[in-house]
Each structure stands twice: as structure tokens, then as C-alpha cells.
Amino acid sequence: MADTAVDSDEECRISEGEYVVLKRGDVYKSVQIEKRKKVIFEKQWIFMDNAVGELYGSTFEVDGGGKLTLRKPNRTEDATDNKEAGLDNRHIVDDGKSQKLTRDDIESLKEQGLKGQEIIQQLIDNSTTFKDKTEFAQEKYIKKKKKKYESNITVLKPSSRILAMMYHGREPGKICHLRYDTLAQMLTMGNIHAGSKIIVFETCAGLVLGSVMERMGGHGSVIQMYPGGGPVRAGMESFGFPSHFHDTLHEFPLCKVNALLSGTLNVDEKDTDSQSNDGADKQSGSSQVSSGGGEEGSAEPQSMEVSTDPAEAKKREEREKLREQKAQEKKVRLEEKRRRLAAAATLLEGRNADGLVIASRFSPCPVLLGLLKFVAPSRPFVVYCQYREPLIECYTKLREQGGAISLRLTDSWLRHYQVLPNRTHPVLLMSGGGGYLLSGITVTADAAASETQQKSSEPAAKRIKLDEIRSTGDSSV
Amino acid sequence: MSFVEYSEFIKEGDVVIIFLGHESMMPIKVEAGAQTQTRYGAIRHSSDLIGRRFGSKVTCSKGGWVYVLHPTPELWTVNLPHRTQILYSTDIANITLMLDLKPGSVVCESGTGSGSLSHAILRTIAPSGHLHTVEFHAQRAEKAAQEFRDHKVGHLVTVRNQDVCKEGFGVVGVADAVFLDIPSPWEAITHAKKAFKRKGGRLCSFSPCIEQVQRTCETLLEQGFQEICTLEVLQRVHDVRSVTLPLPDFGPENGGVESGKMTTDPASEDVRPAANSGYLSVNCRTATPPREMAGHTGYLTFATKPRG
Numbered sequence: 001m002a003d004t005a006v007d008s009d010e011e012c013r014i015s016e017g018e019y020v021v022l023k024r025g026d027v028y029k030s031v032q033i034e035k036r037k038k039v040i041f042e043k044q045w046i047f048m049d050n051a052v053g054e055l056y057g058s059t060f061e062v063d064g065g066g067k068l069t070l071r072k073p074n075r076t077e078d079a080t081d082n083k084e085a086g087l088d089n090r091h092i093v094d095d096g097k098s099q100k101l102t103r104d105d106i107e108s109l110k111e112q113g114l115k116g117q118e119i120i121q122q123l124i125d126n127s128t129t130f131k132d133k134t135e136f137a138q139e140k141y142i143k144k145k146k147k148k149y150e151s152n153i154t155v156l157k158p159s160s161r162i163l164a165m166m167y168h169g170r171e172p173g174k175i176c177h178l179r180y181d182t183l184a185q186m187l188t189m190g191n192i193h194a195g196s197k198i199i200v201f202e203t204c205a206g207l208v209l210g211s212v213m214e215r216m217g218g219h220g221s222v223i224q225m226y227p228g229g230g231p232v233r234a235g236m237e238s239f240g241f242p243s244h245f246h247d248t249l250h251e252f253p254l255c256k257v258n259a260l261l262s263g264t265l266n267v268d269e270k271d272t273d274s275q276s277n278d279g280a281d282k283q284s285g286s287s288q289v290s291s292g293g294g295e296e297g298s299a300e301p302q303s304m305e306v307s308t309d310p311a312e313a314k315k316r317e318e319r320e321k322l323r324e325q326k327a328q329e330k331k332v333r334l335e336e337k338r339r340r341l342a343a344a345a346t347l348l349e350g351r352n353a354d355g356l357v358i359a360s361r362f363s364p365c366p367v368l369l370g371l372l373k374f375v376a377p378s379r380p381f382v383v384y385c386q387y388r389e390p391l392i393e394c395y396t397k398l399r400e401q402g403g404a405i406s407l408r409l410t411d412s413w414l415r416h417y418q419v420l421p422n423r424t425h426p427v428l429l430m431s432g433g434g435g436y437l438l439s440g441i442t443v444t445a446d447a448a449a450s451e452t453q454q455k456s457s458e459p460a461a462k463r464i465k466l467d468e469i470r471s472t473g474d475s476s477v
Numbered sequence: 478m479s480f481v482e483y484s485e486f487i488k489e490g491d492v493v494i495i496f497l498g499h500e501s502m503m504p505i506k507v508e509a510g511a512q513t514q515t516r517y518g519a520i521r522h523s524s525d526l527i528g529r530r531f532g533s534k535v536t537c538s539k540g541g542w543v544y545v546l547h548p549t550p551e552l553w554t555v556n557l558p559h560r561t562q563i564l565y566s567t568d569i570a571n572i573t574l575m576l577d578l579k580p581g582s583v584v585c586e587s588g589t590g591s592g593s594l595s596h597a598i599l600r601t602i603a604p605s606g607h608l609h610t611v612e613f614h615a616q617r618a619e620k621a622a623q624e625f626r627d628h629k630v631g632h633l634v635t636v637r638n639q640d641v642c643k644e645g646f647g648v649v650g651v652a653d654a655v656f657l658d659i660p661s662p663w664e665a666i667t668h669a670k671k672a673f674k675r676k677g678g679r680l681c682s683f684s685p686c687i688e689q690v691q692r693t694c695e696t697l698l699e700q701g702f703q704e705i706c707t708l709e710v711l712q713r714v715h716d717v718r719s720v721t722l723p724l725p726d727f728g729p730e731n732g733g734v735e736s737g738k739m740t741t742d743p744a745s746e747d748v749r750p751a752a753n754s755g756y757l758s759v760n761c762r763t764a765t766p767p768r769e770m771a772g773h774t775g776y777l778t779f780a781t782k783p784r785g
Contacts, residue, residue: 160579184571189551215580392764396717441546443533
């Protein structure tokens with residue numbers, strides 16, 4: 001029977017501070033629940049306050065002021081029982097004059113506070129051609145108007161599926177145009193599961209990282225490699241993982257990979273980031289002090305002149321204290337950073353990672369060849385690229401180098417269907433492409449590339465010719 | 478070794494995948510003293526497999542060699558013995574994402590079939606989830622249960638030999654997700670509803686025929702399911718290869734000495750003499766589609782069961 005202890009309401013209720021996803025139709029947006037804070041969604045300003053305490057999956061009506069009201073789940077869907085309908089459209093003339101309400105009329109209806117359902121009824125009543133439309137056409141008309149005039153939103157718990165669809169629909173550029181079914185392939189091909197150690201390099205706003213973490217369930221470890229100042233994790237935060245998930249997440253800068261591989265990594269080494277932060281801290285520290293000093297009248301110049309004025313001396317003392325405090329905080333931060341770097345290095349240097357996932361705007365070949373060194377033998381890896389040619393390059397280099405088998409360059413074709421009685425067909429618009437994937441399995445690295453040729457499907461003769469000619473041909477372009 | 482946890486070294490009793498070459502693999506159950514014949518010769522389990530590292534190269538008796546791989550659900554899918562038509566990794570990947578599967582998920586599945594999807598689900602829901610799988614064919618149910626035990630995932634799955642349309646999944650109020658791959662999925666929807674936790678969850682129905690999809694969608698709508706969505710997904714493989722394209726010979730330019738060279742020339746590195754004619758050609762590193770590809774597996778219908 002139902003295990004009610006497991007199915008407690010608590011985890012199903014929206015709390016303040018949590019990350020949720022707002023949904024209207026096929027449009028999604030990730031927001032954090034903060035009371036008295038306006039969020040904009042589908043051209044409406046909304047206050048999330050009334051969502052707190054309600055169940056995930058609830059649908060709310062949005063009123064003119066942005067306030068949410070819980071909508072009861074009883075299906076008042078097909079209230080418009082229109083018995084009158086035509087058989088076909090042979091007499092319907094599309095002259096743009098069949099709707100008697102003007103745009104201003106509709107605006108005033110909205111201002112009067114009429115709900116979406118009521119506005120739609122008004123539109124139907126004021127349409128001269130509605131009763132002549134076929135039943136199917138009437139249904140389609142109502143569906144279209146609902147999409148435009150109903151102001152309901154549903155509040156969902158985030159998941160990889162929802163966020164992947166959101167990013168792909170809203171900001172595909174941020175995720176290198178990674179389509180959600182391609183992400184699905186990556187997670188499966190990469191055998192991402194709880195308890196493994198996965199290396200991730202992505203510039204997809206943290207979506208790929210979050211999806212990997214979701215599949216790991218807080219078990220095992222994820223090492224995020226990052227290219228520049230620091231790892232980008234905004235998309236990952238939107239998943240709303242429990243805090244213990246973050247304990248499994250590590251980060252390691254690409255610029256230290258070579259040092260780690262050659263065994264010369266120095267975790268205490270100051271990098272340029274900390275030096276620039278140094279300057280920033282000094283500046284913010286002094287600006288804070290000077291703004292405090294401004295209370296006494298005019299803004300004080302950053303003077304280093306020694307003054308016998310007791311007020312001055314006190315201010316200098318305060319400045320000193322603040323500076324010391326800041327230096328102490330900075331020391332703690334750097335120590336933490338050093339500790340984290342050492343932890344990530346320890347995880348990597350064993351060169352026994354269980355998998356590698358790459359999805360970035362960077363040229364994939366060097367990234368792949370560099371990071372594969374950290375992966376144990378007989379483990380899958382998968383590389384996403386928006387374009388095909390860079391992956392062809394990866395494939396070629398890996399074939400030459402050896403150490404990987406079962407190389408496959410794939411992409412997926414995705415099509416949605418409208419399924420309605422007597423109206424079933426593929427949806428009219430479909431995705432043109434979702435990016436490409438190169439996947440493979442590592443094997444114990446072997447010197448002889450010629451041995452892998454034995455197993456290759458490519459005719460050996462052609463390659464030998466290539467090598468011969470390359471050595472004799474001229475190199476000028 | 479297990480299908481839900483990696484290990485480094487091969488032990489007796491493990492199921493391993495032997496990689497013989499491009500698109501050629503076979504599963505082996507490792508037994509002390511046993512031998513497996515391959516086209517490269519015999520593999521002696523005791524000396525060649527037990528204690529070796531996964532991913533190693535193994536030399537066979539005739540001198541040829543193979544790689545030994547750690548099993549994964551994806552490798553299993555392409556190597557398992559078919560008792561029924563199976564689901565392949567492309568569909569499986571989408572099902573996994575769209576059903577929100579993750580560690581701890583409780584899933585109800587019918588029919589078990591050859592266990593292709595089952596293994597992938599187990600991998601994703603481990604270590605804390607559970608799979609309740611229903612198969613109405615007695616021998617297939619038993620074979621699946623045996624395989625789960627061999628693959629060290631028996632603790633995560635319960636196999637029931639019954640008809641899901643008549644008796645349901647054998648559990649109620651526990652599932653986060655329900656998957657149906659049966660001839661008449663619309664007959665199992667009411668049972669599927671009961672299997673879900675009170676907070677609801679995700680459902681997927683896989684059907685090869687559009688008529689089945691239509692009936693299923695109609696029933697889902699009647700039964701209060703939301704976000705009903707039908708899609709299909711196909712994988713396209715790109716065969717990477719080098720191709721040589723001969724260049725045309727337009728004759729000598731301006732009566733000059735050089736023959737055949739075009740003004741719009743590609744990088745000279747790629748230009749090389751073709752086999753017979755003595756004229757030039759270009760080399761291209763490209764990828765071509767295979768001659769034929771899988772054009773249809775089935776339609777995937779997803780829906781959300783709301784709370785209540």
C-alpha cells in the first residue's frame with residue numbers, strides 16, 4: 001500500500017529561497033522564490049509570494065497587479081459547448097472583419113478584470129464566422145485564443161528535462177545550441193550514474209554540469225574543468241540541489257592541467273586572479289571607509305599625510321582595523337581555495353576518472369586529447385559540438401593516437417507529433433538540428449597506432465599513401 | 478563488476494564484453510578454467526581474463542588480440558540475446574531524460590522483454606531506487622530475473638510474471654515513473670495511475686503504430702494526464718572517411734607549359750596525383766551517411782500524472 005511516510009507533503013511544497021521553473025504553455029523560466037520581489041515572465045510582472053506553501057505543480061492565475069491566486073484543478077476546460085458548427089470552409093471569407101471587438105475593446109475588457117476564459121467567450125460571441133467554422137477549426141481557434149489571453153502559470157520543480165527544454169527554447173546560444181535530446185544521449189552514452197567520478201568541461205551555463213549531477217544523485221564526484229577566471233554554475237544552481245550535492249562538486253583550472261600531468265603542480269602558487277582580487281579588495285575597502293567619513297561633511301581625500309587631529313587618528317585606526325579584517329578574510333578565502341585545488345588535483349592525478357563529458361564553444365580536439373589522459377581504461381567519453389568538422393578532426397586524431405575504440409560520430413533527428421482524433425500528424429515546425437556528438441570508449445593506451453588500424457573500418461591503403469605524400473610534398477600554402 | 482558500479486579488475490563470475498573490432502563485440506561470463514573461441518583464437522578465462530584490468534588488450538591463442546571491456550547498459554543493449562524486439566540506446570536515452578529518472582527513482586515497467594531498457598533504468602536509479610518490471614511471458618520473465626542476478630543488480634529489481642493490463646504492476650502508490658511497451662497500452666493506464674505516488678509522476682508509452690498512439694493519447698486525456706506529448710527520435714551516424722576527388726583537366730592555360738591546374742586551387746598540400754590519369758586530385762576528410770539507417774523504431778508518448 002501507499003507509503004505515506006515517503007510521500008510526505010513537505011518536500012512537495014514550495015518554499016522561499018527555492019529555485020522553481022515557471023511554465024505557461026511551452027514557455028519556461030527559471031526563477032528563485034523571493035518574497036516581495038518582482039519577476040517578469042511572458043511580459044507580465046509577477047510576485048511569487050503567494051506560491052510559498054503551495055504544492056509543486058500548482059497552477060496560478062496572475063491578476064493585473066502581479067499577484068498569484070491558486071487555481072482549482074477541476075477541469076473547466078471545454079465550457080464552451082458549441083453545438084453549432086459548419087462542415088467545411090468553402091463559404092468563409094477571410095476579410096479580417098469577422099471579429100467585431102477592436103483591440104481597444106479587448107484592452108478595456110482586460111482592465112475591467114475579466115479572466116482569460118471570459119475574454120475568449122467574448123471573442124467567440126463577437127465573431128461572425130465562428131459558428132460557421134468546423135468543429136476542428138473552432139477547437140483550434142479556442143486553443144489559439146487561450147494561448148494568447150489566459151494568464152495562468154504553473155510552478156514546477158526543476159529537473160534536467162525541464163531546464164534543458166527551457167534553455168533550448170529561451171537562450172540556445174548560452175548552451176551552444178545543445179538540444180535536449182542530444183543532452184539525453186550524452187548522459188546515457190556517458191553512462192553517468194551514482195558513485196562514479198566524472199570530469200566535465202562545459203560552457204553551457206552549467207546546464208550540462210547540473211544534469212550530470214542530477215544523474216549522480218549526490219554520490220561519487222564531479223570535477224568541473226574551467227577555462228578562465230572561475231567555473232560558471234548559474235544553470236546548475238537552477239536545479240536546486242540539496243547542499244550535500246555540492247560536496248561532490250570540485251573544480252580545476254585548465255591552465256594547471258599541464259602542471260598536474262607533469263607532476264609539477266604547486267597549489268600554493270599565486271595566480272593572476274588572486275592578484276587582481278587583491279587590488280579590488282583594497283579599493284572596496286578604502287571606498288567603504290571614505291563613504292563613512294563622508295558623513296562628517298565633504299568627502300575626504302585619500303590622504304597619507306600624518307595629522308595630529310584626533311578625529312583623523314581615529315579614522316586611521318578604523319581604516320587599519322578594516323584593512324586587517326579584510327586581509328584576514330582574504331587569507332581564509334585563499335586557504336579554502338588552496339584546499340579545494342589540492343582536493344581536485346588529488347582526484348585527477350590518479351588518472352582513473354570514470355568518464356568525461358565535454359560540451360563547449362572551445363575547439364573540442366585539444367580539450368578532448370588533453371583531458372582523456374585523466375580517464376581510466378574501459379570508460380566511455382562523449383564530446384558535444386555544435387558543428388561537425390571539429391568532431392571529424394577529433395575522430396581522426398584519436399584514430400591516429402590510439403587509446404580509444406568504438407568511436408562514433410552521431411547526431412539525432414527529433415520530431416514532435418500532434419495527436420488528435422482525425423488530426424494526427426507531425427507538428428509543422430521542427431528542429432533543424434541539435435548539435436553533434438562524438439563518443440567512444442577508452443582502452444589501455446598503446447604505443448602502436450598501426451595496430452588500431454587493423455581494427456579500423458577504413459581501408460589501410462589510402463592512409464599509407466597519405467603519409468607517404470605528406471612527407472614528400474611541399475608545405476607552402 | 479556490476480552494471481551499476483565500475484570496478485578495475487576482472488573477477489570470476491563477471492560478465493565482460495569482448496571487443497573484436499569495429500561493430501563486433503560479444504559478451505562473456507567469466508569462469509575459471511573455461512575458454513571462449515573467437516576468430517582470433519581462444520581466450521582462456523583463467524589466464525587471460527581473471528585478474529586483468531578492464532580495458533586491457535588480450536592476446537588470443539592464434540595470435541590476434543581483442544580488448545576486454547567493462548559492461549555498461551549501452552554495451553549490453555547491442556550485445557544481449559534478443560528474446561523480443563528491443564529498445565535501443567537512442568530511445569532509451571530520451572526515455573530516461575523525459576521520465577526524470579535519477580538515483581532513488583522508483584519505476585514500473587511493462588513488458589520486460591529482453592531487459593534492454595531495464596538495465597539502463599537500473600543503472601540510473603541505483604543505489605536507492607527500485608524497478609518493478611512486469612512480463613506476461615513466463616520464460617522471458619525467468620530469463621530476465623536470472624540476468625539481473627548475474628549482473629549483480631538483483632537487489633534493485635522485482636520481476637513479476639503477470640498481465641499488467643489485468644493485474645497491474647503488483648504495487649500501488651510507489652512509482653515516480655511508469656513505462657509501457659505493450660501492444661495495448663491504453664488498457665494499462667488505469668493500473669498505471671494506481672502505481673504512482675500520491676504526488677504523481679511521469680509516464681511514457683512506446684508504440685510502433687500510430688493507431689496505438691492515438692488510442693493511448695485519448696485514454697491519457699480522459700484519465701486526467703497532462704503535458705501529453707508524442708515524439709520520435711532517430712540517430713544518424715556519420716562515417717568519417719577520407720575521400721579523394723579528381724580535379725578536371727581543362728587543358729593548358731594560354732598555351733602555357735603547365736597542364737590541368739585550375740586557378741581556383743585548394744591548398745596545395747591536399748592536391749596530389751591521382752592513381753592513373755596523372756592529373757591532380759583533392760583529398761577531403763569528411764563524414765558521409767550510411768547507405769541505410771533505421772527510419773523508425775516507435776513513437777514515444779510522454780505525460781505527467783498530476784497530484785491526487
